[in-house]
Amino acid sequence: MASLAERAVQVLTTADGRAKCALSRAHAAEWMASRAAGSPLPIGKATPPDAPARPERPELLDPRDVPRRRPGSPTGRAALLHAVAHIELNAVDLHWDIVARFTDHPMPLGFYDDWVKAADEESKHFNLMADCLEALGSHYGAMPAHAGMWRAASDTATDLHGRLAVVPMVLEARGLDVTPGMIDLFRKAGEAGPVAALEVIYAEEVSHVAYGSKWFNWLCGREGSDPKEVFHRLVRHYFHGTLKPPFNEEKRADAGLPPDFYWPLTETAPDPA
Ligand SMILES: [Fe+2]
Ligand SMILES: [Fe+2]
Incomplete structure (x- = not known):
């Protein structure tokens, strides 16, 4: 029986979006069933690829070259859904990558439960966005998308603290800041399908x-370091740029991210590393 790490690599090396998400959901269901039965799949070891497999389409462009479309127009709204689908597909891979890449760190099984559940949800999110695009007569791959989404993962490929700081606690937290505005935009346009899908994603x-802040704090607690100081140091080291307000302080608090973690990172500071 394939280990959890081997299953993670199977997802990462599947190129097609729908196929990747179907495999991701099947592996997640098997992990959860094995946990519920009291006989968890072995975590095992496997070597994740440097970058996940991607379909031939969308064409991946430098963010500066991705055409900007007015969000007020139907094509602009479709482009927004396409961009979210691309983010969700990347998120599926990010969560399976953290499962496979850091097996040398002894972590409680709960660490794997959380990231497998997150990967399962991202797979659902990709499918929801792909469904919305198809309802508009488009599809994932019909427009260009940002290259370089995997950069945060490459930069933190050997640093679990850094990965947790940058991916869930900075990038996914940013999603909490911007999603309500997107929901509003589709609501004002009277597009109920995208509103419902984005509300699932937001929740x-x-x-x-x-999960990011929980395991980051857990690692810092295990070694007796100050999580806030470590977070500031790692984000300044690995994240390119400063954090941009306005922040969704309420949802960030729900996620265990206090203001003194992110506010000091809104200004440039010298990289101490
Ligand atoms: Fe998501
Ligand atoms: Fe997510």
Whole structure:
């Protein structure tokens, strides 16, 4: 029987979005069933690829070259859904990557429960966005998308603290800040399908940020370091740029992210590393 790490690599090396998400959901269901039965799949070891497999389409462009479309127009709204689908597909891979990449760190099984559940939810989110695009007569792959989404993962490939700080606690927390505005935009346009899908995403993303802060704090607690200081140092080292307010302080608090973690990172500071 394939280990959890081997299953993670199977997802990472599947290129097609729908196929990746179907495999991701099947592996997540098997992990959860094995946990409920009291006989968890072995975590095992496997080597994740440097970057996950991607379909031939969308074309991946430098963010500066991705055409900007007015969000007030139907094509602009479709482009927004396409961009979210791309983010969700990347998130599926990010969560399976953290499962496979850091097996040398002894972690409680709860660490794997959380990231497998997050990966399962991202797979659902990708499917929801792909469904919305298809309802508009489009599809994932019909427009160009940002290259370089995997950069945060590459930069933190050997640093679990850094990965948790940058991916769930910075990038996914940013999703909490911007999603309400997106929901509003689709609501004003009278597009009920995207509103319902984005509301699911918004509700579930809080827990992904919470898993990040939970395990980051856990690691710092295990070694007796100050989580806030370590967070500031790692984000300044690995994250390119400053954090941009306004922040969704309420949802960030729900996710266990206090203001003194992120506010000091809104200004540039010298990289101490
Ligand atoms: Fe998501
Ligand atoms: Fe997420």
